[in-house]
Amino acid sequence: MxxxxxxxxxxxxxxxxxxxxxxxxxxxxxxxxxxxxxxxxxxxxxxxxxxxxxxxxxxxxxxxxxxxxxxxxxxxxxxxxxxxxxxxxxxxxxxxxxxxxxxxxxxxxxxxxxxxxxxxxxxxxxxxxxxxxxxxxxxxxxxxxxxxxxxxxxxxxxxxxxxxxxxxxxxxxxxxxxxxxFDLKTDHTKKSIDFAGSASLSIAVIAIMLHFQMMGNAVINLPLLLILLVVSFLFFIGFYFAEKRAVDPIVPLELFKNPSFIAKNIMFFMQYGFFGFYTNYLPTWGQGVMGATALVGGMVLIPSAIMLVIGTRNVNHLIQKVGEKKTIYIGFSIMVLGAIFLFSLPEHASIMMLFVATAILGTAFGIVNITLQVAVQESVAKHLIGAATAVNALLRTMGTTLVLSGLSIALNRTFTEATAHNPKLTTTLLNQISDAKALKNIPVNLIAPLRHTLFNGMHLLALISGLLLFIALFVNWLDPWKKGLE
Missing domain, CATH: 1.20.1250.20 (MFS general substrate transporter like domains)
Structure with a gap:
C-alpha cells in the first residue's frame, strides 16, 4: 500500500x-x-x-x-x-x-x-x-x-x-x-471463534442497556426491569467463564488486570455520559426554557463541533509541553468550567450563553477524547490493541446510554413533583413547551411556570452530569499512566 x-x-x-x-x-x-x-x-x-x-x-x-x-x-x-x-x-x-x-x-x-x-x-x-x-x-x-x-x-x-x-x-x-x-499486513492465526463469549456478551449488554433505557420511561414496568437485570447478570457471569476457557477470547480478561486501561475506560465512561447530557439536553434547554425556535436550538451545538476541531488540532502540542496526564487534567478542568457555567446560568439568560457553553465543552471534549483514545491503545500490548479499542467503544456507548437513562429518571421526577404541586401543569404541556409551534396551544398564564419547571430540571441534570467530571478527575489522579509492553 x-x-x-x-x-x-x-x-x-x-x-x-x-x-x-x-x-x-x-x-x-x-x-x-x-x-x-x-x-x-x-x-x-x-x-x-x-x-x-x-x-x-x-x-x-x-x-x-x-x-x-x-x-x-x-x-x-x-x-x-x-x-x-x-x-x-x-x-x-x-x-x-x-x-x-x-x-x-x-x-x-x-x-x-x-x-x-x-x-x-x-x-x-x-x-x-x-x-x-x-x-x-x-x-x-x-x-x-x-x-x-x-x-x-x-x-x-x-x-x-x-x-x-x-x-x-x-x-x-x-x-x-x-x-x-487498503492493505494492512498482519499476522493472522486461524484460532477457533469464541462463539460462547460473543453470544453471552451480546445478550448481557443488550439486556442491561434495555434495562436502563426503560428505567427512563415515564411509566416503569418493574417485572420486566427485574427480568432484564437478572438476564444481564447471568449472562455476564456466563461471559466471564466463557472467556476463561476460550482459546482466543473476544475480550481477553488480562485487559481487566491492567489498572491504567481500567482507569482510562472509567474516564471515557464519565466523559461520554456528560457528552450525552449536553448534546441531547442543551437544544431542549434553548427551546423549552429560552423560547428559541427548533432551528436555533439545533444550532446551539455547532460551536461545540467547531471548537472540538480546534481542541483536537492542539492536542499534540499540549502533550509535548505538559505530558498526557496533565493534558487530561486540563481537558477535564475546562469541561468542569463549562458545567459550572451552565449550572450558574439564570433562568432568563440569553440563548447566546448556550453557544458559549457548547464552545467551551467542545474544546475540552476534543482535548480529552483524542488523548484518551490513543492512551487506551498505548496502555496495552500491541497484540491487544484491537480488543482494547473494541471494549473502549462499547463502554463509551454504554456510558452515553446509561447516563442518559439516569438523567431521564431525574427529569421525570422533577416533572412529577411540579405537576403534584400545580395540577394545571401536565406532562403533555411540559412536552409541548420545547416546541415553538406548540406554544399557541398552551395557555399564556402557564408558559412561565412550565419554563420554570423545565429550567429546574435542566439545572438538576447539569449538576448530576458535572459530578461525573469530578469523578473522572479523581480517576485520572489514581491512574498510573503506564504504557503497554509486548
Whole structure:
C-alpha cells in the first residue's frame, strides 16, 4: 500500500464515520413521516434503539473477526450490510421491515465506526495517530450535528425514503475504495471463534442497556426491569467463564488486570455520559426554557463541533509541553468550567450563553477524547490493541446510554413533583413547551411556570452530569499512566 492508496483509504474510513454518525441523528427527522405512512408509532423507539444496540454490541465481535479474516474484508462486509440495510429501510412497507433493516444498519455501523480506530492503532505512532483520530472524531461530530439539518432538507424536498437511499451509492463507493486501495499486513492465526463469549456478551449488554433505557420511561414496568437485570447478570457471569476457557477470547480478561486501561475506560465512561447530557439536553434547554425556535436550538451545538476541531488540532502540542496526564487534567478542568457555567446560568439568560457553553465543552471534549483514545491503545500490548479499542467503544456507548437513562429518571421526577404541586401543569404541556409551534396551544398564564419547571430540571441534570467530571478527575489522579509492553 503506497502513500496515495493510504490517503484514499483513510478518507474512506473518515467517510464511514460520517455516514454512521449521520445515520444515528438524521433518522429523527424522518420518523414523523415514517410513522404517518407506516402506522408504527408504538414501535417508533425501536427504530433508534435497535441501531444503537447492535452497533454497540457488534464492535468487539467485528474486531475479533477482522483479526482472523483480515481488516479489509470485514470492513467491506460491514459497509455492504449497512448499504443493504439502507436499501431495505428505504423500500420498507411496514414497521417490521424497518426494524429488521435498522438492525442490519446497526451491525454494519459497528464496523464502520469501530474498525478504523483499530486500524489507526496498528498503522500509526502516537502523534500521527492522534492527528488522524482527531480528524475522524471531528468528522463524526459534525455529521451527528448536521444530521437533523440534512434530514429536514431531504424530507422537505424529496421524501423520507431518500434519507436512506442516499446511503447506497456512497456505501458502494466507499467499499470499492477500501477494497481497491487498503492493505494492512498482519499476522493472522486461524484460532477457533469464541462463539460462547460473543453470544453471552451480546445478550448481557443488550439486556442491561434495555434495562436502563426503560428505567427512563415515564411509566416503569418493574417485572420486566427485574427480568432484564437478572438476564444481564447471568449472562455476564456466563461471559466471564466463557472467556476463561476460550482459546482466543473476544475480550481477553488480562485487559481487566491492567489498572491504567481500567482507569482510562472509567474516564471515557464519565466523559461520554456528560457528552450525552449536553448534546441531547442543551437544544431542549434553548427551546423549552429560552423560547428559541427548533432551528436555533439545533444550532446551539455547532460551536461545540467547531471548537472540538480546534481542541483536537492542539492536542499534540499540549502533550509535548505538559505530558498526557496533565493534558487530561486540563481537558477535564475546562469541561468542569463549562458545567459550572451552565449550572450558574439564570433562568432568563440569553440563548447566546448556550453557544458559549457548547464552545467551551467542545474544546475540552476534543482535548480529552483524542488523548484518551490513543492512551487506551498505548496502555496495552500491541497484540491487544484491537480488543482494547473494541471494549473502549462499547463502554463509551454504554456510558452515553446509561447516563442518559439516569438523567431521564431525574427529569421525570422533577416533572412529577411540579405537576403534584400545580395540577394545571401536565406532562403533555411540559412536552409541548420545547416546541415553538406548540406554544399557541398552551395557555399564556402557564408558559412561565412550565419554563420554570423545565429550567429546574435542566439545572438538576447539569449538576448530576458535572459530578461525573469530578469523578473522572479523581480517576485520572489514581491512574498510573503506564504504557503497554509486548
Amino acid at each position: 503506497n502513500k496515495i492508496q493510504e490517503k484514499r483509504s483513510i478518507r474512506a474510513f473518515m467517510l464511514s464515520n460520517v455516514m454512521a454518525g449521520l445515520e444515528g441523528s438524521i433518522v429523527a427527522t424522518a420518523l414523523p413521516a415514517m410513522m404517518a405512512e407506516l402506522h408504527g408509532i408504538k414501535l417508533m423507539s425501536w427504530v433508534v434503539t435497535i441501531y444503537m444496540l447492535l452497533m454497540a454490541v457488534s464492535s468487539p465481535i467485528w474486531t475479533k473477526l477482522a483479526e482472523r479474516f483480515e481488516y479489509k474484508q470485514m470492513f467491506v462486509l460491514g459497509t455492504l450490510l449497512f448499504t443493504i440495510g439502507s436499501l431495505g429501510e428505504g423500500l420498507a412497507i411496514n414497521m417490521l421491515m424497518v426494524i429488521v433493516a435498522r438492525a442490519l444498519m446497526g451491525l454494519g455501523a459497528g464496523v464502520m465506526i469501530q474498525l478504523p480506530f483499530v486500524i489507526y492503532g496498528m498503522m500509526y505512532q502516537a502523534d500521527e495517530r492522534r492527528r488522524v483520530i482527531g480528524n475522524t472524531v471531528a468528522a463524526y461530530s459534525f455529521s451527528t450535528i448536521a444530521g437533523p439539518i440534512v434530514g429536514g432538507l431531504i424530507v422537505t424536498l424529496l421524501d423520507w425514503r431518500w434519507v436512506f437511499f442516499i446511503n447506497i451509492p456512497i456505501g458502494i463507493y466507499m467499499a470499492f475504495i477500501v477494497w481497491k486501495n
